[in-house]
Amino acid sequence: EIVLTQSPGTLSLSPGERATLSCRASQSVSSTYLVWYQQKPGQAPRLLIFGSSRRATGIPDRFSGGGSGTDFTLTISRLEPEDFAVYYCQQFGSSLWTFGQGTKVEIK
Amino acid sequence: QVQLVESGGGLVKPGGSLRLSCAASGFSFSDYYMTWIRQAPGKGLEWISYISSSSTFTDYADSVKGRFTISRDNAKNSLYLQMNSLRAEDTAVYYCASHGGTNYYYGADVWGQGTTVTVSS
Numbered sequence: 001e002i003v004l005t006q007s008p009g010t011l012s013l014s015p016g017e018r019a020t021l022s023c024r025a026s027q028s029v030s031s032t033y034l035v036w037y038q039q040k041p042g043q044a045p046r047l048l049i050f051g052s053s054r055r056a057t058g059i060p061d062r063f064s065g066g067g068s069g070t071d072f073t074l075t076i077s078r079l080e081p082e083d084f085a086v087y088y089c090q091q092f093g094s095s096l097w098t099f100g101q102g103t104k105v106e107i108k
Numbered sequence: 109q110v111q112l113v114e115s116g117g118g119l120v121k122p123g124g125s126l127r128l129s130c131a132a133s134g135f136s137f138s139d140y141y142m143t144w145i146r147q148a149p150g151k152g153l154e155w156i157s158y159i160s161s162s163s164t165f166t167d168y169a170d171s172v173k174g175r176f177t178i179s180r181d182n183a184k185n186s187l188y189l190q191m192n193s194l195r196a197e198d199t200a201v202y203y204c205a206s207h208g209g210t211n212y213y214y215g216a217d218v219w220g221q222g223t224t225v226t227v228s229s
Contacts, residue, residue: 001170032213033213035213035214035215037153037215037216039153044203044205044219044220044221044222045153045203045216045219046219047215047216047217050209050213050214050215051213051214056215056217057217086152088152088153090153090155090215092212092213095167096155096167096169096170097143097155097158097167098155099145099152099153099154099155100152101152102152102153
């Protein structure tokens with residue numbers, strides 16, 4: 001099983017600031033098989049990024065992803081009020097499709 | 109419109125069984141991988157199981173392997189999760205999701221609203 005570790009657990013930032021979220025895998029994952037989701041309280045998750053860097057339909061370009069091997073990053077260039085949420089990475093590099101534990105982006 | 113609607117959740121005693129259903133509409137259900145994902149109260153997302161478009165491939169998280177069974181009926185546009193030998197730690201909101209992209213690894217782009225399962229005596 002590939003374990004995904006996200007850091008930090010919580011990110012306290014102000015609107016307009018840049019957010020950088022990390023997702024580290026316990027073994028190498030092809031960038032093709034890494035995605036990111038956003039989840040707001042009381043809602044189902046929403047797909048943001050697939051293939052580590054490709055934005056899903058309707059996702060604003062302030063969201064970007066990158067990385068390779070065991071280290072992946074989600075960046076929000078300028079935080080909007082609606083971006084404060086929990087973010088999860090997920091991998092499909094093994095037959096067990098694991099999630100990271102999540103990073104909460106909260107208003108400072 | 110594109111929609112997934114889960115049903116079948118509820119309160120069940122430890123050791124009991126429950127069958128969750130997920131009804132799909134507005135898209136070509138039979139073309140896509142489907143998954144079940146759960147979220148315990150106040151916790152993160154946990155992938156449970158996936159099934160390929162024609163049911164050829166399935167797999168399960170270790171936490172549910174041997175107790176849960178995923179299945180689908182493409183004629184009815186429906187996904188199922190049979191849950192046996194339920195434990196308190198299975199208490200969660202259960203989501204079904206569709207991997208509607210060109211390949212399953214494009215991620216789950218359509219989600220249901222979730223159904224709550226509570227395992228308690």
